[in-house]
Amino acid sequence: xxxxxxxKVFEEKKVRTVWDSEREEWYFSIVDVVAVLTDxxxxxxxxxxxxxxxxxxxxxxxxxxxxxxxxxxxxxxRLTDVADTEQLFRLIQSIPSPxxxxxxxxxxxxxxxxxxxxxxxxxxxxQAMMDYKRLGxxxxxxxxxxxxxxxxxxxxxxxxxxxxxEGVQFATLTDIIYKTWAGKTAKEYKxxxxxxxxxxxxxxxxxxxxxxxxxxxxxxxISEVRNPESFKEHVDVxxxxxxxxxxxxLELERKTGKPVVTPLNAKDVLGLQGDTxxxxxxxxxxx
Numbered sequence: 001x002x003x004x005x006x007x008k009v010f011e012e013k014k015v016r017t018v019w020d021s022e023r024e025e026w027y028f029s030i031v032d033v034v035a036v037l038t039d040x041x042x043x044x045x046x047x048x049x050x051x052x053x054x055x056x057x058x059x060x061x062x063x064x065x066x067x068x069x070x071x072x073x074x075x076x077x078r079l080t081d082v083a084d085t086e087q088l089f090r091l092i093q094s095i096p097s098p099x100x101x102x103x104x105x106x107x108x109x110x111x112x113x114x115x116x117x118x119x120x121x122x123x124x125x126x127q128a129m130m131d132y133k134r135l136g137x138x139x140x141x142x143x144x145x146x147x148x149x150x151x152x153x154x155x156x157x158x159x160x161x162x163x164x165x166e167g168v169q170f171a172t173l174t175d176i177i178y179k180t181w182a183g184k185t186a187k188e189y190k191x192x193x194x195x196x197x198x199x200x201x202x203x204x205x206x207x208x209x210x211x212x213x214x215x216x217x218x219x220x221x222i223s224e225v226r227n228p229e230s231f232k233e234h235v236d237v238x239x240x241x242x243x244x245x246x247x248x249x250l251e252l253e254r255k256t257g258k259p260v261v262t263p264l265n266a267k268d269v270l271g272l273q274g275d276t277x278x279x280x281x282x283x284x285x286x287x
Contacts, residue, residue: 016070018082027082028107029070030091037097047081054094071197135266144209148201151213155220162223164234173219173238180242181215181249182208182261193265203265207252211260215245 013036016029034050035043051065065087069077083091085107092100132142159170175185184192190200201209219241228234249260 016080018068018070025084026107027066027068027084028088030065030081030083030088033083033088033092033103034095037092037095037099037103050094051081059090059094137266141206141209144206144213145201148209148213148216151217151220155216158220158223159234162228162234164231169231169234173234176235176238177215177219177242178212180239181211181245184261189261192261193263195265198265205262205264207260208262211245211249214248215242217241218244 013032015032015036018027019025020027031043031047034040034047038046040046065081065083067079068082070080070082072078072080088107089104092104097103129142129146132145133139137145156166156170159173160166164170164173171186178189179185182189186200190196190198193200193203195203201212204212219238222240223234223237226233226237228237253260
């Protein structure tokens, strides 16, 4: 499954979701849906009791529900019961709630928005702009962030062209780029900024974003010219790309006397609370 985690909001309550790009299907956290529909103080217990009852009744919804890793409150990725749209429609019928019909309409709208964005990528960009704007980011930062997403995709497309695998290989090369120009791996960088499950790049300053874009753009350009074959050669290219950004960083710091890599994050600058993340596939180790 090629999946992307995302947080959706229904009546100010968060619903964790996963988009499966191969099946073109949304998966929703059942516990989150139960919390929305019932206002229960313990939606996990509510779902556990309901799941047991449905299994005794022979319900396929309870028997066939999948488990996927979703971000928990403490920031760790934990296996969570999920249901696709069809399963969830059936499950909602077992939960007496005045919110059932509005929630079904909301689910249908979520599905339609994703399909529209697949057919017209510009809609996805517009949605991202509105989301960042709503969170309080400046227009200048938003423009930089969207450009960074484009450059990141160009780099990962280049890696895919060479047969590299998403996951460990992408994460390793990304860490090398970070470590070379910023002196920190993705994990170290997030710890430095006091982040847990938040997206690292959503918490970078303009200067950090620009230098990271330079590092990734340089890596992609060098890769296109050198055409590396082994993973070791890709590591060397990533270090070269990162070094170009490192030199720019050191020169800027020398001229200004100010550090580029700082512990500032979105909460510090904008006073944001809760999640600051996107669904661009950059989460976790691949940031």
